[in-house]
Amino acid sequence: MPDTNMTLAEEAADALANCPDAKAVDCFFADLSGVVRGKRYPIDQLDKILKGGLAFPGSVFLLDTKGESHDPNGRGFSDGDPDCKALPLPGTLKPAPWSKSPLVQVMLTLEEEDGTPYYFEPRNVLKRVVERFKELGLTPVVAMELEFYLIDPELLPGAIPQPPISPLTGERDHGTQVYGMTEVDAYADLLDEISEACDAQEIPTGAISAEYAPGQFEINLHHEPDPLDAADHCVMFKRVVKGVAKKHGMRATFMAKPYPDQAGSGLHMHISLLDKDGKNVFDGGSKENPASPMLLNAIGGILKMLPESMAILAPNANSYRRFAPDIFVPIARSWGYENRSVALRIPLGEGDDRRIEHRMAGADANPYLALATALAGIHYGIVGNADPGPEWTGNAGIKYDEGLTFRPRRSLEVMQEGTLLSRYLGDDYVQTYAACKLAEVDRFESEITSTEYRWYLQAD
Numbered sequence: 357m358p359d360t361n362m363t364l365a366e367e368a369a370d371a372l373a374n375c376p377d378a379k380a381v382d383c384f385f386a387d388l389s390g391v392v393r394g395k396r397y398p399i400d401q402l403d404k405i406l407k408g409g410l411a412f413p414g415s416v417f418l419l420d421t422k423g424e425s426h427d428p429n430g431r432g433f434s435d436g437d438p439d440c441k442a443l444p445l446p447g448t449l450k451p452a453p454w455s456k457s458p459l460v461q462v463m464l465t466l467e468e469e470d471g472t473p474y475y476f477e478p479r480n481v482l483k484r485v486v487e488r489f490k491e492l493g494l495t496p497v498v499a500m501e502l503e504f505y506l507i508d509p510e511l512l513p514g515a516i517p518q519p520p521i522s523p524l525t526g527e528r529d530h531g532t533q534v535y536g537m538t539e540v541d542a543y544a545d546l547l548d549e550i551s552e553a554c555d556a557q558e559i560p561t562g563a564i565s566a567e568y569a570p571g572q573f574e575i576n577l578h579h580e581p582d583p584l585d586a587a588d589h590c591v592m593f594k595r596v597v598k599g600v601a602k603k604h605g606m607r608a609t610f611m612a613k614p615y616p617d618q619a620g621s622g623l624h625m626h627i628s629l630l631d632k633d634g635k636n637v638f639d640g641g642s643k644e645n646p647a648s649p650m651l652l653n654a655i656g657g658i659l660k661m662l663p664e665s666m667a668i669l670a671p672n673a674n675s676y677r678r679f680a681p682d683i684f685v686p687i688a689r690s691w692g693y694e695n696r697s698v699a700l701r702i703p704l705g706e707g708d709d710r711r712i713e714h715r716m717a718g719a720d721a722n723p724y725l726a727l728a729t730a731l732a733g734i735h736y737g738i739v740g741n742a743d744p745g746p747e748w749t750g751n752a753g754i755k756y757d758e759g760l761t762f763r764p765r766r767s768l769e770v771m772q773e774g775t776l777l778s779r780y781l782g783d784d785y786v787q788t789y790a791a792c793k794l795a796e797v798d799r800f801e802s803e804i805t806s807t808e809y810r811w812y813l814q815a816d
Contacts, residue, residue: 364406367449371460374556375451382452382461383410383442386591388478388792389421389671390722394464402460406449411439412466417476418792421672426795429788431476440466440474448588450557454549454599461595463588476785478724479584485728485780486583488735494637495630496731497711498586499579503621503719504597505614506543506571509607514806517614519570520606529570539566543573546604550575553596559589569618579626583727590623590723612670612718613677620678620685621719625730626703628711629654639707646693646710647702654712655700656744657737658730659689662699662716663760664774665729667767667793669717673800676762678718681753686715688757692748699752725781725789732780765797 362370372378381402384394393416397405415432419425425432448463466474473480489496507517508528519529524542540547547564554561560578567574577593580586594610601608613620629637629650638651647655670676679687686699693702701713712734717726736742761767768790771777778786 371449371451375458375460377458378460379457380459383464385464387417387419406444410442412442413437414440414474420796428791442466453553453556454603478722481781482724482728485731493632496583497579497581497628498583499626500577500590501624503567503574504608504610507607550600553600557592559592587723587727610719612675612720623717623719623721625714626711636708636710639710652744653737653742654734655691656742658733660742661733661776662689664771664777666761667771668725668729669721672720673764675718675720679762688752690748690752691744697751697753698748768794
């Protein structure tokens with residue numbers, strides 16, 4: 357966990373001591389779609405940035421996946437696109453050891469002219485939800501698991517990805533063994549460098565495993581007593597993985613479903629709650645009752661809010677291709693103990709480790725917003741004594757839940773029509789998010805694909 361007791365000047369001195377040849381500083385943040393945006397400045401401007409911050413238009417957090425502004429709810433073109441003040445986040449000024457040209461980086465957060473956090477910044481959306489737990493005397497503890505693919509930098513015609521050339525065999529990967537150590541060994545140099553870069557940035561990582569498809573891996577991040585730190589680490593981790601992959605002559609993608617016939621990539625969120633004495637309130641206290649009533653209420657709240665949350669957990673058209681029966685991706689509002697087919701899995705283990713594993717989000721989801729929906733559901737369930745319904749003991753991934761939406765446009769409409777999620781994220785945010793992503797869907801659906809030409813060109 358970063359030492360946030362250090363001043364920014366001390367952080368800068370430490371970062372430059374570890375990267376004495378740094379020529380630049382990258383100042384960045386993750387936008388609504390989770391895309392990292394920012395600016396690169398000469399290193400001699402670092403002191404000025406740390407003391408006075410930077411200026412960025414607030415609309416940068418309301419861009420679509422392609423980086424285009426659609427003026428959602430009159431924000432962008434209509435309001436003159438005003439600037440906000442962007443300030444460095446303590447604990448994030450670190451070297452970027454994968455960079456070809458030595459540099460350091462720092463994350464930013466935006467605030468209004470009067471000093472209030474910028475309303476439409478996803479990190480501040482999460483912050484508003486986290487604040488709600490203080491009134492309950494509870495602290496969320498969060499860990500993220502991220503799956504990703506390594507792919508060949510040379511795409512096939514039509515911008516189609518292909519698996520990388522194995523450093524071990526010199527041949528293109530075509531298969532994998534889930535949890536296979538041979539696959540981990542084959543990419544050991546790259547994976548080790550990811551771990552080292554994470555260490556340099558104080559991103560605490562854990563187990564590394566090969567997943568269900570060629571070039572697919574998962575790396576676990578540690579549990580954090582501050583959900584904002586957990587989400588920050590997730591954003592920084594993605595940047596590390598992409599940077600190190602590029603250094604090794606590959607590309608990394610967190611696309612939810614890069615191959616139609618292979619497993620998708622998920623963002624699994626592990627969440628527990630501690631009371632003022634540090635006790636895990638999700639622990640039921642016995643093998644017969646491993647889940648406390650509060651844990652069951654929390655599950656009930658998440659499941660109740662899940663239909664309105666789908667547009668954030670699956671933010672892109674490609675996100676919905678990940679959902680399919682019998683591939684350990686949840687397609688129903690479901691929960692259970694040690695059951696990887698459910699939406700909310702309760703891992704077994706010691707009582708202090710009792711937690712929810714939220715398995716719905718794709719790796720392409722914005723980690724701040726995805727976590728905000730999960731915590732909103734937990735809070736709603738606890739204060740409202742929500743009923744989780746019966747536990748699933750078999751395969752919950754047999755058929756699609758009719759109460760969930762698996763199309764991007766309908767998910768956004770359900771989000772707009774709902775009344776629960778907006779209580780936590782803010783109605784203005786929910787409506788503006790939906791307006792931005794609906795414009796993206798319009799643009800996506802206006803594209804004529806190669807499939808359409810193959811199917812319909814000769815069918816008239």
